Amino acid sequence: MRRHDAIVIGAGHNGIANAAFLAKAGLDVLLVEKNDYIGGAAVSRNLHGDWIYSNCSYVCSLLRPEIHRALDLAKYGLQVVPYGGSVTLAENGDYFGSYPDEDASRREIMRHSPRDADAAHRYERDIMRQCRFIRQFLLRTAPDPASFKPRDLLELLHIGRKLWDLGEDTIADTIRFYTMSIADWLDEYFESPLLKAAYAGSGIIGSALGVMSPGTAYVLLHHAMGDVDGTAGAWGFARGGMGAITAAMQRCFEAHGGKTLAGNGVARIEVRGGAVTGVTLENGDEHRAGIVVSNMTLPRTFLECMDPKDLRPEFLEKCRNFKIRGSSGKLNIALEGLPDFTALRGNQELMRADLHISDSIERLERAYDDWKDGTWSRDPYVDLLIPTLTDPTMAPPGKHFMSVFVQYVPPKVRGKDWTDADRDGFRDTVLDRIEAHAPGFKKMIAHVEVRTPRELEAEVGLTEGNIFQGELTMDQLLFNRPIPGYAQYRGPVKGLWMCGSSNHPGGGVMAAPGANAAREILMHLKKPNTVPEGWRDD
């Protein structure tokens, strides 16, 4: 049994990024992964025939460009290709589309409301102001407001100064933005119900909140603050599926001497004398290191993989209280052909966009009502994409992979664990909804992988199936993420660190928590920093 400098648990994008930055700094790092493949929630899976699925996360925008460069991900094979646009189908047979072409998009809004076409400028301006504010803090460690350490005081001052720079109106807007519902926020700009439904989707993705719940305006921001090649808010496909991101990170990690053990999960993080000593795997193997970094969710790390006797009860109580409610599911579909959405009338441009079928704020809210009742939405919100119209590598020519993100899907069905029958019922609900808009679609299906919160937890390790490793609400952001006093990636035991999306700045395939944690660890070890910090813009 060899002793390593550090053991990183969980080969998702944050775990590998963290391990790679540590390895770049010269540390001997062991990466352990419970699945026999790496990638976590950023994977490309071949589950049927010649099809490849991005079977968990499915689009890329948030991955910090600084990390892309620092880990040489392009050299290690990662290509991110932007896709354009978005479309929301309406029950009356019409649709509302967004096009990559600015004028076409404006005319499309005008078709539904001339006023909204113009209001969109004001809306985008205000969203961009918020994006520019928050982006500065993604690749920085949040300050501890109560520590009174010079570093934390300076960081608090830094945030204060940046807030002050926004000017009076935008400061007021920032407070409003972080506390409002996406429905209320959109009402301040737009009149078209269809357009509001189209824009509101980003406010609920991954969240167990409804479009009318306070806090969902921020969730929208979380989806808008990324970019592809400097185009803010743009989304793209990782060529070859989302696994291309983690595969490139893994190559970087290995090029710097990193070792990986896949196929065995961590049974326990070992603690002796108030400090971690290593991990014991499910097969009984022990691995020693003075530093253990967990990329698992907060509850999984502390409630499942540690001895409660090694932890303070108050801390454990806060882990239990951490909001990490599952709200979404996923269908990955192999198609023998390209479905024909009636409303689109062959609009190839919008076929390549992300597609939605909820045409009003009220319908979106009712979908959430079902979640509160403990069942999947009978009329769910879907974020549907056909990556193979852009990426030629994921299915044979003429065949397609359809990725269908579905909300809302509860972690338990009316208080009981999911059964296979429930899962099939959920699948049929979603397939029927799509069929209604694209007759003949079901006949093209070669294979469907259905992932409810049960599968997301069991396979990916996401507690309750929450894709962000914890709700992105004001109470769990910045220095409150995951728990007040623990927002700087240090665990409650000496040598234990946290690098998953449960930590600041939260979920999405961003890799920022992993990078930030690596920077903190290296600083703690007084090693040279290999991790980019901050964000530069005028």
Place this chain on the structure above:
Amino acid sequence: MKTFDISSREHYRNKVFPSPFHAHQAALNENREWSRWYDYLSVPAYGCETLEYFAGRNTCGVFDLTPMVKHRIAGPDALPFLDRLVTRDVTKLAPGRVGYSAWCDDAGRVIDDGTIFHLREGEYRLCSQEHQIDWLSINARGFDVEISEVTHDIAALALQGPTSAAVLRRMGCSAVDALKPFGLAHMDFGGTELAISRTGYTGDLGYELWIDPDRAGTLWDRLFEAGELHGIRPMGSLALETLRIEAGFILAGRDFAPALQTVRQHNTRSPFELGLGWLVDFRKPLFNGRRALLEESRKGSRWALARLDIEDNKPAEHAYVYDTRQRKIGWVTSATWSPSAKKNVALATVRAPHGKPGEKMRVEIYYQRELAWHRKMAQAVVVEGPFWDPPRRRQTPPADF
């Protein structure tokens, strides 16, 4: 009839649409080059840009103005609505007159500038660079006023240059004799109403013609028939750009960032900072931005617009501007060699209190000779008013050339 239909979902198949003058433009577009101006195809230069420019200063040039954003504002409260919207006093704008103005948000930052046409008692047209229907609708609450965008309902041509009045006379428009600058007249055009305003973006004698898109082609034909002996020529947007800089006119999106679209708030400008203080009328008790502008007029502005006369002949586009002690004080927003004034001219944004007429500055010009780049710190002086301002611009009745 509208120039094109946006009610169809198939609009995406065309990213840009032909203007009602398109067939005529295409026939004359020797360069076969097109640019986009919002919804429409526009011509950068039909042939030689220099000849098109000189048509505007020596004979007359015709520019398709249809893509310009146009709004109709009518109803019993149209006047009080406009008066609260913009910074200048609109009550003085009589029917048949046109007024230039700017309008601001609450913070006194300029949203856009444009012209208000008092078409007839209680009916106005607002022409702007940017789309304004949302802002106008927000401002309309509580007013008995109808607002609609009419960009696609009206075809428009600018006829600019010293022989423009002669062309219109030959076309049978007797009203031009009495038409003063910023005046507006209507005439019958084969059963359709043709509106003629003595307005333009060139700082010279010139007119703008407004008509139903169905009659656009006929208007173009009649104009070119009448102008044949007066040196008429189609003019592209490149020539117009030189003409407007010579005239010292500012352009939204070029010389200032429209406030409703500007993410970094410090990049917005007030009317005072754009040299439009003369358009701000504090005698009005209430208008958008009044409180902020009053405070600015007391405390002073942060920026100023400077019209620069620069030594030598190297166009100063994208140049930094320094004071005589080599401190960076701003940058050039528009620049051109002025073929009429025979000067190297530019519009610049500089930190106040810089920008006073007579002040000397330095402009850092980068220019290329046979691919090699060179840098010159050129001397410049701030001048007042237009770089080119011929008396014929105001002369009424206008001369034939």
